[in-house]
Amino acid sequence: MMFQSLAVVGATGAVGRIMCRLLESSSVPFEEYRFLASARSVGRTIEFRGRNYPVLELSPESLKGIDLVVSSTPDDVAKDFIPKAVEMGCVVVDESAAWRMDPNVPLVIPEVNPHAAFRHRGIIASPNCSTTQMVVALKPLHDFGRVRRVVVSTYQAASGAGVGGTHDLIEGTKAALEGRSYTNTTFAYPLAFNLIPQIGSPKQQGYTSEELKMVFETHKILEDDSIRICPTCVRVPVANCHSESILVETEKKITVEKARELFAAFPGMVVVDDLNAKRYPMPKDCSDRDEVFVGRIREDLSSPNGIAFWCVSDNLRKGAATNAVQIVELLRRGEPSATK
Numbered sequence: 001m002m003f004q005s006l007a008v009v010g011a012t013g014a015v016g017r018i019m020c021r022l023l024e025s026s027s028v029p030f031e032e033y034r035f036l037a038s039a040r041s042v043g044r045t046i047e048f049r050g051r052n053y054p055v056l057e058l059s060p061e062s063l064k065g066i067d068l069v070v071s072s073t074p075d076d077v078a079k080d081f082i083p084k085a086v087e088m089g090c091v092v093v094d095e096s097a098a099w100r101m102d103p104n105v106p107l108v109i110p111e112v113n114p115h116a117a118f119r120h121r122g123i124i125a126s127p128n129c130s131t132t133q134m135v136v137a138l139k140p141l142h143d144f145g146r147v148r149r150v151v152v153s154t155y156q157a158a159s160g161a162g163v164g165g166t167h168d169l170i171e172g173t174k175a176a177l178e179g180r181s182y183t184n185t186t187f188a189y190p191l192a193f194n195l196i197p198q199i200g201s202p203k204q205q206g207y208t209s210e211e212l213k214m215v216f217e218t219h220k221i222l223e224d225d226s227i228r229i230c231p232t233c234v235r236v237p238v239a240n241c242h243s244e245s246i247l248v249e250t251e252k253k254i255t256v257e258k259a260r261e262l263f264a265a266f267p268g269m270v271v272v273d274d275l276n277a278k279r280y281p282m283p284k285d286c287s288d289r290d291e292v293f294v295g296r297i298r299e300d301l302s303s304p305n306g307i308a309f310w311c312v313s314d315n316l317r318k319g320a321a322t323n324a325v326q327i328v329e330l331l332r333r334g335e336p337s338a339t340k
Contacts, residue, residue: 001067001091003332005032009058009071009081012041014163015095016072018321023070024048028329036062066090070328072320086122093124093327095320100125100217107220110326111268112139116221117330124327129319130154130210130233130242131217136269136292136318137246137311140262142222145250145305149228152214155236155243156199157283160315161186169237187235196235208233241283242315247300247308256297259307263294268318273297281312289314290322 008023010016012035020035035046036058045052056062058077063069063085069092071078078098085092099105105123106116112135117124127135138147158169164186173192175182182190189196200209211231219225236243254262264271272281273295281293292313300306313319 002334003068003091004030005034005065005067006030006328007034007036007063007066007069007090009036009069010073010095011035011046012037012044012055013072014159015316015320015324018316019070019072019325020046020048022321022325023328026325026329028332030068030332032065034062034066060084060088063088063090068328068331069093070324071095072324082123091120091122091124091331093126093324093331095126095324097128097213099123100127100213101220107217108327108330109135109221109323110330111136111266113221113223114330117327124331126320126324126327127217127221128210128213129160129313129315130156130244131214131221132319132323133242133292133311133313133315134214134244134246135218135221136266136313137263137294137309138218138222138248140266140269141248141250141254141259141307142224142227144258144262145252145254147222147224147227147248148251148305149230149249150218151230151247152232153245154199154214154231154233155238155245156210156233157236157238157240157242157315158191159240160199160242160319161235165191165235166239169239173237191235191237194237197232199233199235207231238283240287240314240316241312242319243281243283244311245308246311247306249300249303249306251305253305254307256299256307259297259309263297263309268292269294271295271297280310283312286312287314288317290317292318 041055044055072095075096075098078096107125108117158165172182176192210233214231215229270291280295296310
């Protein structure tokens with residue numbers, strides 16, 4: 001299918017605004033663009049490639065004549081409008097969690113499983129932010145040595161909880177420094193000078209919904225349910241960029257040197273790894289970047305086939321907007337290699 005027209009749904013939101021910037025600089029253009037959002041954004045304009053576009057209210061009418069949709073909305077909105085869009089002939093790249101585990105919907109990271117995008121039945125899902133960066137890092141190790149077990153602890157930024165999460169961090173920090181009270185709008189506890197070891201709702205066996213997303217989404221993307229994954233997800237007082245401490249056990253031993261080589265050669269990854277020089281990925285250096293950064297690469301002292309590393313990525317970019325836009329570009333190009 002040749003895609004000629006693109007609609008951005010949720011164009012005025014935090015992730016939607018980044019999508020618009022990325023699409024503006026993309027080398028894969030469309031003949032027509034449309035920008036949609038909720039009723040409260042109608043009347044605003046979006047400057048895009050030298051033109052001012054009115055923000056239209058999301059409705060079936062506003063999607064008429066559109067081939068491809070990239071969407072960042074709450075799950076309930078995605079559940080409602082996406083089937084209607086597909087019925088109208090649109091292909092939808094969805095950033096929400098609404099369709100990720102639907103067996104008929106491919107869950108795609110273009111560097112990892114581009115072929116899956118071409119199996120779609122009208123909907124393509126983009127993974128959870130914490131899953132995305134981990135799976136990008138796991139893929140070269142899995143291809144070389146077959147990953148058997150993963151223990152991951154996440155250090156997730158306030159921006160992962162949306163604008164309200166960032167507001168809680170900034171305003172809560174100001175209040176704490178000034179010795180006054182602050183009422184959180186998003187988090188159950190103060191995030192300033194604190195860690196919250198729960199992201200998402202409680203699920204089975206004491207895990208949270210965020211943690212189980214990392215398990216089930218990884219299995220789906222890598223097409224391997226045998227990988228054992230033990231996640232712990234923690235909200236930390238960092239404005240942007242998720243960090244992860246990852247321990248991987250592989251069937252075939254991978255040395256530090258080989259792991260570094262595999263990471264460096266994999267698309268979308270950057271190795272920053274020199275402990276003596278105090279060089280390793282940190283959120284302050286990785287914000288507004290599209291890559292997945294790894295460092296602190298070392299062999300596991302407790303397992304002969306274990307490799308440990310530190311992983312950082314911008315959760316609003318590669319963890320959300322960038323990945324979705326990369327799927328859009330993949331579909332627009334229709335890469336022959338992706339369909340093999």
